[in-house]
Amino acid sequence: MTFEEAKQRVEFLTKTLERWNYEYYVLDNSTATDAEFDRYMNELILIEQTYPDLKYKNSPTQRVGGQVASEFKKIPHKRLMLSLSNVYNEDDMRDFDRKVREATGKSEITYMGEVKIDGLGMSLIYDHGELQYCVTRGDGNVGEDVTQNVITIRSIPLHVEEKRPFEVRGEVYMPKKSLDRLNAEREKAGEPLFANARNAAAGSIRQLDSSIVANRGLDAFWYYLVNARELDEHIHSKSLDYLDTLGFRTNHERRILHGVEECIAYINEMTKKRDSLDYDIDGLVFKVDDIDEYESIGYTAKSPKWATAYKFPPKEVSTKLLDIVLSVGRTGRITPNAVLEPVRVAGSLVQRATLNNEDFIKEKGLMIGDTVVLRKAADVIPEVVRPLIDRRDGSEKPFVMSENCPECGQPLTKVQGLHYCLNPDCPSRKIEGMIHFASRDAMDIDGMGDAVVEELFAEGFLHDIPDIYRLYNHGQEIKELDGWGEKAIDNMFHAIENSKKQSLERLLFGLGIKEIGLKTAKTLARKFKNLDAFFGLSTEDYLKVPDIGPVAASSLFAYFNEPKNRGMLETLRHEGVNFEYTGADMVDVNNYFYGKTVVLTGTLQSRTREEMTELLEGIGAKVSGSVSKKTDIVIAGPGAGSKLAKAQELGIQVMDEEEANSHLSNLRG
Ligand code: IVH
Numbered sequence: 001m002t003f004e005e006a007k008q009r010v011e012f013l014t015k016t017l018e019r020w021n022y023e024y025y026v027l028d029n030s031t032a033t034d035a036e037f038d039r040y041m042n043e044l045i046l047i048e049q050t051y052p053d054l055k056y057k058n059s060p061t062q063r064v065g066g067q068v069a070s071e072f073k074k075i076p077h078k079r080l081m082l083s084l085s086n087v088y089n090e091d092d093m094r095d096f097d098r099k100v101r102e103a104t105g106k107s108e109i110t111y112m113g114e115v116k117i118d119g120l121g122m123s124l125i126y127d128h129g130e131l132q133y134c135v136t137r138g139d140g141n142v143g144e145d146v147t148q149n150v151i152t153i154r155s156i157p158l159h160v161e162e163k164r165p166f167e168v169r170g171e172v173y174m175p176k177k178s179l180d181r182l183n184a185e186r187e188k189a190g191e192p193l194f195a196n197a198r199n200a201a202a203g204s205i206r207q208l209d210s211s212i213v214a215n216r217g218l219d220a221f222w223y224y225l226v227n228a229r230e231l232d233e234h235i236h237s238k239s240l241d242y243l244d245t246l247g248f249r250t251n252h253e254r255r256i257l258h259g260v261e262e263c264i265a266y267i268n269e270m271t272k273k274r275d276s277l278d279y280d281i282d283g284l285v286f287k288v289d290d291i292d293e294y295e296s297i298g299y300t301a302k303s304p305k306w307a308t309a310y311k312f313p314p315k316e317v318s319t320k321l322l323d324i325v326l327s328v329g330r331t332g333r334i335t336p337n338a339v340l341e342p343v344r345v346a347g348s349l350v351q352r353a354t355l356n357n358e359d360f361i362k363e364k365g366l367m368i369g370d371t372v373v374l375r376k377a378a379d380v381i382p383e384v385v386r387p388l389i390d391r392r393d394g395s396e397k398p399f400v401m402s403e404n405c406p407e408c409g410q411p412l413t414k415v416q417g418l419h420y421c422l423n424p425d426c427p428s429r430k431i432e433g434m435i436h437f438a439s440r441d442a443m444d445i446d447g448m449g450d451a452v453v454e455e456l457f458a459e460g461f462l463h464d465i466p467d468i469y470r471l472y473n474h475g476q477e478i479k480e481l482d483g484w485g486e487k488a489i490d491n492m493f494h495a496i497e498n499s500k501k502q503s504l505e506r507l508l509f510g511l512g513i514k515e516i517g518l519k520t521a522k523t524l525a526r527k528f529k530n531l532d533a534f535f536g537l538s539t540e541d542y543l544k545v546p547d548i549g550p551v552a553a554s555s556l557f558a559y560f561n562e563p564k565n566r567g568m569l570e571t572l573r574h575e576g577v578n579f580e581y582t583g584a585d586m587v588d589v590n591n592y593f594y595g596k597t598v599v600l601t602g603t604l605q606s607r608t609r610e611e612m613t614e615l616l617e618g619i620g621a622k623v624s625g626s627v628s629k630k631t632d633i634v635i636a637g638p639g640a641g642s643k644l645a646k647a648q649e650l651g652i653q654v655m656d657e658e659e660a661n662s663h664l665s666n667l668r669g
Contacts, residue, residue, distance in 0.1 A: 003054075006047050010054045013044040017060040018159060025155035025219075026249045058130055058151070058158035065152045065211030068487070070494050071446070072136075072144035072206075078590070079226060081121055081137045081169065082665070083302055084285065084309040090264055093286075096308045097260035100288060103297045103305065108259045109288060112237045113266040115253045116283040116309050117221055118347060119173025119201045122150065124222070127165040131158045136205065146205050152214035157247040166231055168248060170222035174201040175279050178217030192451070196348040197280045206446070208491055219279075222248040228291055236289050253277075256289065267310055274312070280347040283311040298658075299665030301606070301615070312346075314375045318388060319343040321370045324355060324399050326406045328428030330436050330512045334405070334412060334419040336361060338372070338384050345376045353382045358401045359417050365389075367396035424564070430464055431457050433512050437465050441518050442510030443499040447492040455481070465511075466568055468496060469575035504531060504581040507572075513559045515552040522583070523547060523614060524556075531569065531579035534560045546610035592663040593621040596632035599647070602640030604657055615664065627652065635660045 001009070017040055024030040041061065048055040055061070087093045100109050121137035134150035135143035150172065151158060174182075174197040182200060183193045194200035204216040225231065225239040233239035240250050253270070257263050263286055270284055288297065288306040297306040323339040335354055342351040353374065355361050366372065370387040404411055405421035407428035412419045421429065431453055438448035445468070456462045459481065461474040471478075472493055478484050505525035509518050516524070527545055528534060537560070542553035559565055573579060598621050600609050607615070612635070613623045627634060627646040634647040634654045647654050655663075 001047075003051060006051050007054055010044065010047055010051075010056075010059075013040050013047075014056075014060055014159075016040060017044065018157070021060065021063075021154045022157065022247050026247060060158070062148070063152050063154055063214065065148070065209070065214035067148040068209045069148060070208065070491065071498060072146055074138075074142050075133070075135045075145050076142045077123065077135065077138075077140070078167070080665075081123065081140045081143070082299070082304055083140070084307055085300070085303045085305075086283075086309050086311050088311055088313070090267075093263060093267070093308075093310060094260055096286070097263070100297060100306065104288075104293050110259075110290065111257045111263055111286045112240075112289050113255045113257050113263060113270075114223055114285045114287070115251055115270065115277070115281040116285045117171035117173050117223075117251070118196075118198045118280040118282040119171040119220075120198070120205055122146075122170060122172045122205075122220065123226075124150075124156070124168045124170075125165075126160060126162070126168070129160050129163045131156070131160075148210040149205050149207065149213040150220075152210055153218050153220050155219060155249040160246045162231065162246055164231060165227075167226040168222050168243065169224040169226060170220055170248075172201055172205060172218055172220045173197060173279055174204065174216065174218055177278060178219075182216060193349065195350075198347075208446070209487075220249060221251040223251065223285075234291050236287050236291055239291070257286070271312065281312075282347070283309050285309050298662055301661060301664055304665075315346045316373055316375045316385065317343050317345045318371050318373050319350075321366060321368060321372045321384070321387070324361065324366075324368055326402060328405060328407050328421055328426060328432065330429055330432035331514050332420045332422055332426065332429050334421060336399070336401075338366075340372075340374065343374065345374060345382065348376060348382070350374060350376065350382045353384050355384060357418055361399050367392070367398055369396035427457070434462060434465055434468065436512050437510040438468065438499075439510075442506050443502050444495075444506065445492075445499045446495040447488065448495070452492070464568065466571040466575065469500070469572065469577065471496065500575070500577045501582075502578060503583040504529070504579060505583055507531065507577065507579070511559070511565075514555040516556065520547060520552060522618070525581040525583060526614075526617060529581045535566070546614065591619050593619055593633070595620055595622075597622045597624050597630055599624050599627050599631050599634045599643060600637075601634060601643040602637030604635075604637045606657060606661060612660075619664075 017037070020030065020032045020037055044059070045061050048059065048061060087096055097109060101107065123135045123137070123143065125132040125135070131151070133145055133147045136146055137143055150156065153172065176197065179194065179197045179200050186193055194203065200216070201218060204213050204218055207213050222243055223240065225233060225243060228234070228236070228239040231242070233242055237254070237256050240254065243250050255266055257266055267284060274281060286308055288294070294304065294306050297304075299305060320341040321338050322341060324336050325339055326334050326336055328334055335356065336358065338353045338355050340351050340353060342349055344350075355366070364384065364386055366384065366387050371391040372387050373385040374382055375385045376382040401419065402412070405423065405426055405428075408421065408423050408426040410421055410423040410426065413422050423429075434457070435450050435453045437443055438445035438453065448468070453462065456471070456478070459477070461471060461478065462468065475489060475493070478489055479486065503525065505518070505522045508516065508525055508531070509521035523545060528537070534556070537557070539553045539557045542548050542556050543550065593616055598616055600612055600623065604612055616623050624631065627643045627650065629650060631647065631650070631652050634643065634652055635657060636644045636654055637657050644654065
């Protein structure tokens with residue numbers, strides 16, 4: 001075969017294989033046998049081996065996986081991936097509809113009703129008729145490039161007829177069938193089970209080895225053409241039909257609904273149908289069908305006002321409370337947990353539920369051995385609602401709070417109704433501290449989850465946070481442990497090494513300082529820029545920071561003045577952990593306010609002035625207290641006075657809060 005012949009053959013095979021994929025995975029109607037499919041695929045693999053130049057990025061051969069990544073590249077979203085507001089009942093739904101009618105001046109709105117798939121939000125970017133990349137939602141602003149994993153989902157088109165650039169959003173999910181199969185396999189192999197389809201989908205997409213993903217039986221539905229109008233689509237339902245014709249798998253439970261009464265009828269109908277679908281849904285989504293209305297209806301900072309999600313009411317089931325066990329958090333707080341006879345509720349397998357504290361158990365009157373009512377709304381942690389008293393048979397036992405730490409045996413201290421283990425060397429606290437340090441919102445060390453930290457602690461390789469960065473000394477020993485392959489160890493070491501570069505806010509949050517959550521850590525990092533600054537700060541210095549109250553301030557002061565902590569941070573520095581704030585790099589530089597100097601004046605309605613300042617600074621704007629020639633924009637609320645006058649005098653752009661918010665949310669949608 002000449003090169004030219006091979007090229008033509010590759011084109012033919014690619015087209016045919018992709019058509020068969022489409023027929024099989026999207027239309028559910030195959031016209032080729034498995035054997036024919038395999039024969040074509042093998043031929044294509046062979047040609048690609050002979051002529052590596054003919055191996056295209058979007059070749060169907062890539063769908064079988066095999067690429068192993070060391071990490072996922074971060075990709076900022078061109079338009080932020082928004083979430084949806086929620087409605088929980090008919091009244092909420094009518095309220096939503098009323099607001100839309102008021103905003104549009106129309107007496108009846110046409111909506112598109114859709115199912116809300118319980119999976120993982122995903123964006124696909126196409127250009128020149130080719131899939132370019134697939135990005136996770138991430139924090140809505142920056143996601144991860146998971147292309148190699150997502151293209152193993154055969155229903156996703158790699159080539160499309162539309163040549164203009166476009167972005168499609170949808171949900172990658174795990175069908176119920178795939179979850180059952182996967183969990184059965186895991187049970188056999190003695191591996192922990194996935195609690196629900198969403199966790200299983202998320203866990204699969206984050207696999208570094210794409211051939212694992214290829215075998216997980218994931219699928220996807222696509223429900224939003226982001227730049228519809230650029231493709232001359234002005235009606236959402238029509239844009240979904242267009243996605244159908246391009247070969248995307250859209251969900252056909254969708255329905256055009258005229259007015260809110262039809263929306264409510266759709267809710268009632270889908271509530272009944274829900275369990276018979278072969279994928280989990282946690283609600284329904286209602287979107288205004290006329291895209292041209294979107295701008296005038298507008299956005300809040302987090303979500304569009306032209307769409308909302310109806311959440312199904314929480315499901316209740318009953319199960320047995322087998323035991324109550326105590327766990328120790330990283331701050332030493334003791335939490336009683338219900339050990340339950342495993343039950344499925346709202347798509348999840350539940351066998352544990354927090355009971356918060358001793359008083360919670362007393363107030364509910366729970367006894368060990370009780371049959372209890374358990375409630376779980378999708379997305380929400382399972383909750384023990386009440387005991388079923390008339391099911392008692394006399395064998396139930398009261399719960400007695402222990403006086404000692406379940407891990408280290410030290411006496412517990414009770415503060416405001418909560419129990420604490422104050423032993424700083426308590427193993428549980430250390431373990432929880434390291435798990436937190438490595439967690440996704442903190443240093444994001446892939447492969448260092450609960451089980452790994454617990455195992456390496458038990459083996460004596462980890463005692464405290466700095467040991468994470470000295471773990472390489474134990475590479476050989478870890479290799480000898482059960483279940484640790486060379487690749488897994490390499491990946492973990494790689495992730496550890498990469499985490500050294502994380503920006504200051506992640507480190508600050510990861511240290512697990514009492515009262516310091518992610519948001520406060522961000523504020524602090526942005527303000528003080530370098531960890532070294534913290535060693536010299538007083539409680540008063542902290543109190544000047546917006547959102548920091550006296551408790552957090554004294555907790556910070558105590559932390560940075562404790563010699564042990566200082567010693568530990570020195571070790572981290574020595575191991576090369578970054579102490580500086582580099583977070584600004586993550587900002588989408590295309591946002592409206594990036595690099596501009598903004599002055600706030602008057603009363604703001606939707607957030608406090610501090611919150612607005614933080615938000616603007618977070619996306620790369622400079623917020624200044626006074627208007628000068630250097631000012632770019634003045635955001636003026638009611639009651640604005642001299643600053644507004646000065647801005648007008650200097651000819652500086654003035655906008656009201658609503659306009660500012662719409663720019664802030666335009667970043668997103
Ligand atoms: S529309 C601006 N439609 O739910 C439009 N979202 O709580 C944004 N989701 O982040 C999304 N099914 O990941 C939309 N039919 C559907 C959906 C859906 C599931 C997810 C999506 C989104 C989240 C919002």
